[in-house]
Amino acid sequence: MEWSIQDIARTAGTTSRTLRHYGDIGLLPPSRVGGNGYRYYDQDSLVRLQRILLLRDLGLGLAAIAEVLSGEQDTGAALRTHLALLEQQRRRIDRQIESVRTTLRKTEGGEQLMAQEVFDGFDHVKYEQEVVERWGRDAWEKGDRWWRSLSDHERKGFQQRQLDIAADYGRACHAGRSADSAEVQAITQRHFEWLSATVRPTKEYFIGLGEMYVADPRFAANYDKHGTGTAVLVRDAMKVYAERNLGA
Amino acid sequence: MEWSIQDIARTAGTTSRTLRHYGDIGLLPPSRVGGNGYRYYDQDSLVRLQRILLLRDLGLGLAAIAEVLSGEQDTGAALRTHLALLEQQRRRIDRQIESVRTTLRKTEGGEQLMAQEVFDGFDHVKYEQEVVERWGRDAWEKGDRWWRSLSDHERKGFQQRQLDIAADYGRACHAGRSADSAEVQAITQRHFEWLSATVRPTKEYFIGLGEMYVADPRFAANYDKHGTGTAVLVRDAMKVYAERNLGA
């Protein structure tokens, strides 16, 4: 028995375009092509098509399907590989959903849509290269191990303390305090302690970090959102603190 | 302050190609373009870029991001829409994972990779149009309601009985029984009863169904996998059964 392209398309629940596509890429050649160029399909074609569509519904790509059907790859292996891939996707989606929910809560709570608490949140993977360049691989690895060792709760707490510090800087800035004022230096003291949780900052490190805060808008934005100029104040305060309290 | 394209790309953790793309589509134009064509970005650009990347990490499309950032669409609404979309995707993935697992179990169990137990598994949605054409909308809706009313367990059982019947037909065919033999007619009796669970088949319906089994490879394959010619035997047996037992 032989069917036209539309016949096959309809019975299999797909479209003629798809069939021509499968023909073009050699996945499902017509069993016969008429002198007029018409494609005709037989029973075997249809069985093959069913398998293709089945695998496709499972989410496999056409290339993978071709491999399975040509027997180059056994079905079980292909499915297991694909399963792993699907599970990975699912985790990704789950993470995204979580992130979106969080972001949603934040924006609904009136917070600005801002970059994550960069660095202060230690997005280590993303900034690994940069951190390594600036402070050396040792510092990176140490910080990373430490960060990973924390529980979710601890991480949140750590970030929260950072947010509080930033907010306090902001208020001080708004109140017109100078970088070397006792008030600001007290905040910087907390800032220093907060940072000490990971690496014991040296004088240069601490000053350099301060400069980073203004030079790199990713960081600056996190402070300046509490008022323009806060980032500059922070930098100066850190410099003063370092020179007063950290040995050469 | 002003940065080159690479500076921005590095600090934001993306590539210059991406930035040019965003420039091309108007999502993030450079703050300045030099006489030599070089792109330069300022602090505002970077903040905007951060927001873009944040939203992108949440999975939003560039078009959606553009809307949000231009203020045409409020962030909350966009995020909620997106959240719904993500959840939908997750359900899809979950279903796929389930299907792949099932298929995997089946193929590992030695079963052939075959099209699902078509029709006999009542893939109603897929074949709705066809069923309606052949047997009318009433029959469809009745069958559909019935099928939906079943539990998963019941559905499996129903499919299993069908598989058993098909296998028995296959054995009878292999043994050379004729369509009007008592043995085959006994199987057909079960077949009829099985079908009666959904619609009380009329004579014409039952005969027509038999013809469908051979005319349509989707169905034929499900019988002929037990041996070539089984589908034909089934058709004939059904015809005999209908004429003997079903009133005009």
Add this chain to the structure above:
DNA sequence: ATAGAAGTTGACGCTGCGTCAACGTCAAGC
């Protein structure tokens, strides 16, 4: 002055078809 790094503008590639466009075929009715 010259090398090498970094910049530019195209343009193709990838996935899986949907969707025209422009044109040939075939069965049916007048």
Add this chain to the structure above:
DNA sequence: GCTTGACGTTGACGCAGCGTCAACTTCTAT
């Protein structure tokens, strides 16, 4: 025998979001 309409064909573009050459021009440092 001609028209009509349904169905067929082969291109080719479009889509999302950049990666990846390619072929040049510019900046920077020696």
